[in-house]
Amino acid sequence: MAPKPSKAKVAPPLKAKLDIGTRQSTLVRFSRGSYASHRAIERLLRQVREEGIPDASSRASQWRARAAIAGQVGPFGPLVQDLVLPHSDITYAVQHPMAMLHFCCGDEKYVGFVCLMRYALRNHPPADGPWHLVMYADEIGHNPLGHDNRKCECIYWSFLEFGPAALQTEDAWFIVCVIRTKQIEKLSGFMSHMFKLLLKRYFFNSQNGHHFKNSGVRIVIEGKSFFIFAEFGAIVADEKALKEVFCCKGASGFKFCPICYELCDHKADPAYQIGYIPGTCLDLRKLKRQYNTNESIRHLLVDLRDMHARWQRAEITKDQFEKTEKHYGWNHEPENLLLDEELDVKARDVLMHDWIHIYVVNGLFNVEVQFLLLFLKAAGILPRMIYDFCSQWIWPKHMHPPRDVFSDARVSFDNDHFKCDANEALHIYAVLAVFLTVVVVPKKICILQVQSFLKLADVLDLLSMVKHGLVDAEAVKLGGLAHLRAYQAAYSVVSWIPKHHLSIHLSDADKRLIGCLPHERRHKLVKRWSKDRYTLQSFEKGVMEELTLEHLYALETDWLSPGLVEPRAPEPNILTAFQDAIGDPLADDIKCSMTARVCHGSLVSAGDLAWAMIENHRCLVDVVYHFESGGEPYTYVNMWESVPGPSDNAQAATFREISRETDHLKCVRTECIVASAIFLPGARPNVATALVPPFLR
Numbered sequence: 133m134a135p136k137p138s139k140a141k142v143a144p145p146l147k148a149k150l151d152i153g154t155r156q157s158t159l160v161r162f163s164r165g166s167y168a169s170h171r172a173i174e175r176l177l178r179q180v181r182e183e184g185i186p187d188a189s190s191r192a193s194q195w196r197a198r199a200a201i202a203g204q205v206g207p208f209g210p211l212v213q214d215l216v217l218p219h220s221d222i223t224y225a226v227q228h229p230m231a232m233l234h235f236c237c238g239d240e241k242y243v244g245f246v247c248l249m250r251y252a253l254r255n256h257p258p259a260d261g262p263w264h265l266v267m268y269a270d271e272i273g274h275n276p277l278g279h280d281n282r283k284c285e286c287i288y289w290s291f292l293e294f295g296p297a298a299l300q301t302e303d304a305w306f307i308v309c310v311i312r313t314k315q316i317e318k319l320s321g322f323m324s325h326m327f328k329l330l331l332k333r334y335f336f337n338s339q340n341g342h343h344f345k346n347s348g349v350r351i352v353i354e355g356k357s358f359f360i361f362a363e364f365g366a367i368v369a370d371e372k373a374l375k376e377v378f379c380c381k382g383a384s385g386f387k388f389c390p391i392c393y394e395l396c397d398h399k400a401d402p403a404y405q406i407g408y409i410p411g412t413c414l415d416l417r418k419l420k421r422q423y424n425t426n427e428s429i430r431h432l433l434v435d436l437r438d439m440h441a442r443w444q445r446a447e448i449t450k451d452q453f454e455k456t457e458k459h460y461g462w463n464h465e466p467e468n469l470l471l472d473e474e475l476d477v478k479a480r481d482v483l484m485h486d487w488i489h490i491y492v493v494n495g496l497f498n499v500e501v502q503f504l505l506l507f508l509k510a511a512g513i514l515p516r517m518i519y520d521f522c523s524q525w526i527w528p529k530h531m532h533p534p535r536d537v538f539s540d541a542r543v544s545f546d547n548d549h550f551k552c553d554a555n556e557a558l559h560i561y562a563v564l565a566v567f568l569t570v571v572v573v574p575k576k577i578c579i580l581q582v583q584s585f586l587k588l589a590d591v592l593d594l595l596s597m598v599k600h601g602l603v604d605a606e607a608v609k610l611g612g613l614a615h616l617r618a619y620q621a622a623y624s625v626v627s628w629i630p631k632h633h634l635s636i637h638l639s640d641a642d643k644r645l646i647g648c649l650p651h652e653r654r655h656k657l658v659k660r661w662s663k664d665r666y667t668l669q670s671f672e673k674g675v676m677e678e679l680t681l682e683h684l685y686a687l688e689t690d691w692l693s694p695g696l697v698e699p700r701a702p703e704p705n706i707l708t709a710f711q712d713a714i715g716d717p718l719a720d721d722i723k724c725s726m727t728a729r730v731c732h733g734s735l736v737s738a739g740d741l742a743w744a745m746i747e748n749h750r751c752l753v754d755v756v757y758h759f760e761s762g763g764e765p766y767t768y769v770n771m772w773e774s775v776p777g778p779s780d781n782a783q784a785a786t787f788r789e790i791s792r793e794t795d796h797l798k799c800v801r802t803e804c805i806v807a808s809a810i811f812l813p814g815a816r817p818n819v820a821t822a823l824v825p826p827f828l829r
């Protein structure tokens with residue numbers, strides 16, 4: 133049967149019909165009346181030029197189109213389904229995990245997700261055993277200082293089998309629900325109850341057979357059929373969210389660690405600490421002897437449930453019950469996820485602290501830098517000197533330069549921790565380490581404090597390599613302990629926070645380390661779609677439909693493979709250069725771009741210095757341009773040559789640009805580029821000292 137003709141009408145090009153004045157006037161009128169960013173208008177007009185104008189475009193039509201696509205029905209029902217919470221007559225919405233998985237695998241349009249599944253199926257064939265679900269929970273607010281009735285709890289899920297590189301990208305995570313915090317607070321048991329409901333209804337539902345572990349999910353990829361079975365593998369979250377999901381006492385409790393049974397807050401009244409291990413203990417053998425197991429946690433919770441019943445029968449007093457809760461380090465909650473026998477969640481095995489929150493979100497980095505600055509100031513090294521040093525460095529275009537974090541406006545010695553966000557911390561720590569090595573170490577001042585920070589930088593190096601699959605739990609454990617010992621040598625236990633102890637558990641067992649950066653990036657999308665809604669009517673359903681459509685759109689790109697970002701046709705004068713580079717003067721499918729995705733989804737733009745592996749050699753290159761032909765991405769680079777300087781070491785190396793007039797301008801496959809470089813321009817022209825990424829040392 134002949135395909136139906138498209139209903140889209142192709143708009144006549146304005147350029148041909150209008151003189152310049154009218155064309156400019158028409159262009160600026162697109163921005164008037166209702167606000168849309170210039171980038172949005174550019175994208176919209178480009179799409180209209182390529183695909184034409186749809187017959188209907190009113191808000192109601194847009195709403196119907198969104199609802200139709202998000203409501204597509206498959207073997208597991210619609211993608212976005214209604215959810216009615218207990219004791220509530222309000223209907224919320226969830227993205228059904230199995231429906232979404234089935235849908236994304238079955239359509240080759242979602243090439244990014246199909247590639248990811250192909251990779252996971254090759255490395256973890258379903259016949260070898262069940263996969264492992266990993267979930268992430270976090271709260272997203274719009275107004276941290278005032279009333280915020282759009283504050284939401286977001287729950288994401290993925291498979292551990294996708295691998296550490298994919299799990300560091302936002303598109304490898306599905307979002308199961310976004311529900312206003314106020315609505316979840318109406319549930320007894322709050323987030324623990326919410327998790328239980330979601331797991332029992334949508335992941336492990338024994339009533340209707342939608343059960344990841346028992347019946348699995350049948351998916352079809354590229355014509356081949358697979359059954360994916362999965363069990364609950366991990367919950368990753370910050371300390372606050374884990375406390376809410378598991379109902380443990382949390383960081384403010386006397387027993388703040390859900391894994392350690394005998395560990396207590398070292399700042400508590402010494403009389404209470406008798407018989408406990410203080411939270412500052414670094415004796416791993418002593419700590420391991422008292423770790424909770426899955427079974428011991430279950431026993432504690434069942435015991436608390438019995439104690440609560442006895443208190444209700446007036447057999448014991450409220451005081452006795454609360455003292456038991458404090459002694460156990462857990463709260464009683466009838467709807468606790470961990471008390472559900474059918475789900476049988478193994479608390480110790482699935483609990484996973486998010487390393488980003490432990491180290492760089494009001495974490496160990498922030499505490500340590502605050503005290504380091506105090507010690508350096510006392511020794512005559514002012515934050516201004518660090519600021520001046522950092523100001524000379526250049527960061528890649530896609531990174532927001534964090535050089536002003538040490539400016540007078542940002543540094544305050546009145547705070548108990550250094551204030552900067554997670555990205556700033558991760559982009560500045562290596563430069564600060566260079567400053568300490570080059571400027572402070574030769575002065576032989578603050579020796580212990582500098583050693584402690586350099587150990588911390590080593591740990592952050594290790595954690596940054598997790599996504600490359602080059603680091604194991606043992607290395608993180610040893611590095612983490614070495615840092616904690618160096619911290620105590622430098623500062624004793626001053627400003628020792630629960631996160632110092634919790635960092636020890638990051639490397640427990642064979643857990644894979646997962647950071648929250650992809651979720652923080654995804655939060656921006658959630659904020660965008662939850663902020664712009666005028667009313668709270670059908671809030672959850674509208675937000676879930678928009679987020680589902682956004683995710684489907686993103687999955688159309690193979691985001692994990694090297695490729696161009698927003699490619700477009702090249703100008704005729706440079707087309708020939710690209711045709712020459714690939715040796716095909718007739719190639720007519722060439723596209724080019726200023727920015728490309730490289731290793732693990734990182735971005736590298738024209739003008740950046742970047743690290744490349746060319747013929748098995750580590751090279752520094754100047755990125756000139758990206759282009760693609762036949763779907764294969766290439767990059768023009770200008771080579772730099774190594775000219776080791778006196779202060780070079782494993783962390784930093786000096787290079788000199790080879791003149792562009794020579795034939796050192798090279799065309800390489802984009803997959804050779806492995807990371808963008810942070811560098812310090814040298815005193816001589818065309819010389820730079822670049823930080824060597826940990827995975828290239």
Ligand SMILES: [Zn+2]
Nearest residue numbers: 389391392395
């Ligand atoms: Zn512990």
